[in-house]
Amino acid sequence: MYPTAFRPSRESRRPIRVSFEFFPPKTPEMEATLWSSIERLAPLGPSFVSVTYGAGGSTRERTHNTVSRLVRETELKPAAHLTCVAATKGEVDEVVRAYHEAGVRHIVALRGDPADGVGTAYTAHPGGYERSCDLVAGIKRIGDFEVSVSAYPERHPEAGSLDQDLDALKAKVDCGADRAISQFFFDNDLFFRYLDRVQSRGIDIPIIPGILPVQNFKQAANFARRTGASVPDWLAARFEGLEDDVATRKLVAAAVAAEQVLDLVDRGVTDFHFYTMNRADLVYAICHLLGLRAAPAAAEKAAA
Template sequence: MHTEHQQRNFSFELFPPKTEKGLENLKQNVAELNTKQPAYFSVTYGAGGSTRQRTFDTVEWLMDEQITTAPHLSCIGANRDEILEILEHYKSIGIRRLVALRGDLPSGTGLGELGDLNHANQLVELIQETYPRLFHIEVAAYPEFHPQASSPEQDLIYFKRKIEAGADSAITQYFYNADAYFRFLDNCQKLQIDIPIVPGIMPITNFTQLARFSDACGTEIPRWLRKRLEGFGDDLEAIRSYGTETVIRLCERLLEGGAPGLHFYTMNQAKPTLAIWQALSL
């Protein structure tokens, strides 16, 4: 798994903007990020009607710009026909890479009452059955374990099911502890999981927002980092500068340890990601 010879893959994640102004900003930030020739841009997916349309619009705009695009597709609460329709649409506009996810449970619902597919491995299976090997399929990995997993072992079993269903590679949830990632790789190796697992990288620009985000998705901000960032209070410049330095060191360690690339959660802002990119001389 720690292969030096495979080509490293660098990619950027975007979310569909909600307003015209957001769209203008996105276009400008994509233009800046695209000068780095990433392997692809991924676009997050909102399951609801209007957010879903925004995903399609963003994906189509990127494809019109001749930018390799990997739309996220989540299956929770969707029926099979809906998903097949989306896949058919993506195939027709030239999409050849997808990020297949379970998606978040709508609050107050249990798994049984949701839709035809309740797990990401079922989604991967459906994609491979319908369009064998047409799409390169990315799935999610959780070095610090999925917040809803009953145990780390169970989490790895779910992950392995996605690989067996036909996933080609994985992107991790963001983290700030490189050891968690390397330990996860070791555990995967024991289970004969040998697809590339690319670390997800979240630049640090706003501590309050990051803390809220991390609590929601089960990511740990190590105590030393949390205390340090809290110590800066409202000094956004200091938070940004210390945050950038911390994430640069994390990326260096991951790449030195053989990570097959990096996937940046850009939050639709080019600058924080490019500051890290330049420091790494990628």
């Protein structure tokens, strides 16, 4: 009988921290789903929850409403996404001040996608913030905000090289970024090679891995193509033939996500950012495997 290898992911007291990303709802039905998911995940005590900002600032009002409600009605720490697109510096600064007045102290600063969507050439708005590093500096000038930025283990689709992409990350750090959240990836080796290159450039802020639990493989693959993330052949094979088999697909999705995050834990990762797609069950299950449990008071309230 072979001895069991030591697995940090099996140590129940390992300090794991998680954060969750949501997007603002478009319809009453989507809003109900969002808040049901927030209520499900909140008892796990996330470090923060972020709310996305649509291409071209298209969800500005809905993002603000969602974040403001999080401040008013929950004990969660919301992080509002903000972009440089389709607005002057004055207009963006006004949004930042409005967040501050609403009680928000954490912003995820992004360059953002053009209003026409991914694949359209980016052009800075006349009189606007030109790059995400400029936006970071602007936010820091306005108030006592914590600022998170993006990182790309396989480089941003518009960057000429990974070195150019690292130059952009370094500029954001130099302007005051406190942490970076990575684009999702499915090959953990890619993430660790990226961390090595980040560290070799003297970039010392935390890089939190972004995890996308695959709720729908076709949708995830399309999203990956638009954002420059690769989809390994082995991952496609896991979901092959399950297009009409929802029950099995859910089991496979849970197994794939668990395999990825537990391997990251075994290799020293303790912080995770989950792209929830406003769905809670799969993310909740993964967090349970990571050892997270609902706070006793929250669990008792849910059972009442």
